[in-house]
Amino acid sequence: xxNSKRLxxxxxxxxxxxxDSIALLKAIGIKLNIRDxxxxxxxxxxxxxxxxxxxxxxxxxxxxxxxxxGFIGENELEEKSLERKAAGKPFEYETLRRLDxxxxxxxxxxxxxxxxxxxxxxxxxxxxxxYPYLLERYFEEQGINAKAVMLTxxxxxxxxxxxADAICDLVSTGATLEANGLVEKEEIFRSKAVxxxxxxxxxxxxxxxxxxxxMPRVDGVLLAKE
Ligand code: ATP
Ligand code: ZN
Numbered sequence: 001x002x003n004s005k006r007l008x009x010x011x012x013x014x015x016x017x018x019x020d021s022i023a024l025l026k027a028i029g030i031k032l033n034i035r036d037x038x039x040x041x042x043x044x045x046x047x048x049x050x051x052x053x054x055x056x057x058x059x060x061x062x063x064x065x066x067x068x069x070g071f072i073g074e075n076e077l078e079e080k081s082l083e084r085k086a087a088g089k090p091f092e093y094e095t096l097r098r099l100d101x102x103x104x105x106x107x108x109x110x111x112x113x114x115x116x117x118x119x120x121x122x123x124x125x126x127x128x129x130x131y132p133y134l135l136e137r138y139f140e141e142q143g144i145n146a147k148a149v150m151l152t153x154x155x156x157x158x159x160x161x162x163x164a165d166a167i168c169d170l171v172s173t174g175a176t177l178e179a180n181g182l183v184e185k186e187e188i189f190r191s192k193a194v195x196x197x198x199x200x201x202x203x204x205x206x207x208x209x210x211x212x213x214x215m216p217r218v219d220g221v222l223l224a225k226e
Contacts, residue, residue: 021071028217082133102193128158129168
């Protein structure tokens, strides 16, 4: 549990969410001294410690109460929540704000040459993805009898490599799909970055007061950018 007196915030160490998350913290007046190789960064003007980790670890850190807040993409958050629920682990959190960055969509794409005539064309097929729980949920909702094949990377080469018939991956421009001879067919999840808070365990009055001071400033920054 996060029983430290300082508020612990998890951010992606290096990736698509890192710069915007750090920029938001700075924009709300939190001074940070970030040294590239270090896991922890201390704020110099607020009782706040940043934990810099892989984005995949952030939902679990919040749900296990190891950190108080986390910046994470909804795609990763929802996937981990479903995975943890299935495994009987804590999977709850509170969304404090939906943010204005990290926008992307999770889509099913198929090889150019595949005869595709709606989702039912995926019946009996194998679909490679890093998000098996989100994909299986979509198949269930659609009544499709297809299989999600879990790959942690290079999902877009799976059909050419003969590992799967189609893929389900994050898309923002579609350039990666095109470069791999794939066409986007079904959008199954729309995502943005969110700021989440743990729900398990007690939150000290001091920490809650700090969060209460931070949130109107976050709203101010989001509004100013609109
Ligand atoms: P890590 O090393 O932290 O595990 P990663 O490779 O899993 O990094 P990134 O590629 O940095 O993660 O993406 C982090 C998040 O950024 C995604 O989960 C998603 O929410 C968001 N995102 C926004 N646009 C895109 C995109 N075009 N492709 C992938 N992710 C995107
Ligand atoms: Zn990741």
